[in-house]
Amino acid sequence: MRVLASAPAKIILFGEHSVVYGKPAIAAAIDLRTYVKAEFNENGRIRIEAKDIRTPGLTVSFTEDQIYFETDYGKAAEVLSYVREAINLVMEEAGKQKGITVSITSQIPVGAGLGSSAAVAVATIGAVSRLLGLELSKKEIAKLGHKVELLVQGASSGIDPTVSAVGGFLYYQKGSFESLPVVELPIVVGYTGSSGSTKELVAKVRKNYEEMPEIIEPILNSMGRLVEKAREVILAEYDKEIKFQLLGRLMNINHGLLDALGVSTKSLSDLVYASREAGALGAKITGAGGGGCMYALAPGKQTEVATAIKIAGGVPMITKISREGLRIEEVEE
Ligand SMILES: Nc1ncnc2c1ncn2[C@@H]1O[C@H](COP(=O)(O)OP(=O)(O)O)[C@@H](O)[C@H]1O
Ligand SMILES: C[C@@](O)(CCOP(=O)(O)O)CC(=O)O
Ligand SMILES: [Mg+2]
Structure with missing residues (x-):
């Protein structure tokens, strides 16, 4: 028997890092996917073939022959x-x-803040559970995905596995979520081409928090309030222009606060400022930072912003929200 499952990447629109401290965050699944095929083998072992992962620490030496x-x-x-x-x-x-x-x-760049770790965990859980005849709901799969991130990273809010399993546009806090109406967001994602490890970045924020709680805690609280405000704006009956302007301002504040936590880099900030100068209403890091991606909100200016990101040394990606989370693509008996 053989099962093929897939799960999407995500962007965090607001609230990465503070979400690990129990504050709310807003995220959306996007149309890049990781595919996992699971099948029984004869030798009784667990075999993993990861075709998109570079072998770390590989050294090759040559002599004449x-x-x-x-x-x-x-x-x-x-x-x-x-x-x-x-x-x-x-x-x-x-x-x-x-x-x-x-x-x-996988179509998802690794360590880029787009939730490749959650997508690979969720797609693996989806494929293997189906292969073993275990019926799990998407919520149960999200919970197992969260456990995987906790085991590997030591800390995880669970937002990434939840959005990857469930799909769509979510407001998330401490394991519970609310689906927000899927709106077409005119965004551009900019990839710096470098990567950051979520495990290390979360640990860096934790160290700052433990050493200077009186300074870091108000930043995390501000981030939490900013997310509440963003949710209100998303759900309000304002016209689009006002909505986007308010969301853009909140994104810029969120970026500044993430920078204050120590998770931005020069390349990320270069792409953020280039996007704003090209007409984006807001631009910020998405995901853990330390490299990886930023995103810009750029109604009517997506092409200009994509060009500015390219000139500033990044790779622009125009993505759409994916309504669908985990998907079983094929089952061969
Ligand atoms: N295609 C893949 N195959 C195997 N493991 C993967 C794959 N994509 C991601 N991973 C795992 O996820 C890790 C990256 O996760 P993380 O540091 O959280 O960054 P992000 O989730 O932002 O991409 C990789 O080091 C690897 O362990
Ligand atoms: C930094 C954090 O808020 C998001 C990490 O996302 P990613 O692994 O960088 O895609 C961590 C978490 O929510 O568990
Ligand atoms: Mg991750």
């Missing part, structure tokens, strides 16, 4: 830990240990 390969196996194993934990949790849940081969292909 020989090539030597060395790998840092510790690092290579770590890179696959989201997939491994996802498989383990499903097997535990199903009370079955079987030989399974999992093959992954």
Whole structure:
């Protein structure tokens, strides 16, 4: 038997990092996906084929007639830990240990703030649970995805696995969520081309918080209030122009606060300022930061902003909200 499942990337519109401290956040699934195929194998082992992941710590040395390969196996194993934990949790849940081969292909850049870790975990849980005959709802899959992120990263709000499993546009807080009406948002995502590790960035914020709680706590509180305000604006009956202007202002404030937490980089800020100068109403980091992506809200100016991002050294992506979260694409008996 063989199952193919897919799960989407996301952008966090408002509230990354503060969401880890129990504040609300707003996120949307986007139309980039990770595909996971799961099938039984004969040798009884768990085999993971990750086709889009570079082997970390690979060294190649040459002599005239020989090539030597060395790998840092510790690092290579770590890179696959989201997939491994996802498989383990499903097997535990199903009370079955079987030989399974999992093959992954992905459209989502890794470590770019677009939730590749959650998408790979959710798609793996979806494919393997179906293969083992375990019936899980999307909410249960989101909860298992959250567990995977907690095990690997040490801390996770759960917003990414939730939006990846459920899809659409969500307001999220402490494990609960509300679906917001899907509106067409004229956004442009800008990728710096470099990556940041969520595990490390979350730990960096935690260190600042523990060493200077009196300074960091008000920043996190401000972020929480800003998200409440953004939700009100999204749900209000204002006309679009006013809505976008208010949301843009809130994005700019959110970016400044993320910078204050220490998760921006020069490349991210370069793309943020280039977008604003090209006419975006707002621009901010999306996801954990430390590299990765920013996004801009640019009604009527998406082409100009995309060009400005390119000139500033980034890769622009025009994306759409994906209404669909986890999807079982194919089941072959
Ligand atoms: N296609 C994939 N195959 C296997 N593992 C993946 C894949 N995509 C992402 N991952 C895992 O997710 C990690 C990146 O997650 P993270 O640091 O949270 O960044 P982000 O979620 O923003 O991309 C990778 O180091 C890897 O462990
Ligand atoms: C920084 C954080 O708020 C979002 C991380 O998103 P990503 O892994 O960078 O896509 C962490 C979390 O919510 O668990
Ligand atoms: Mg992640």
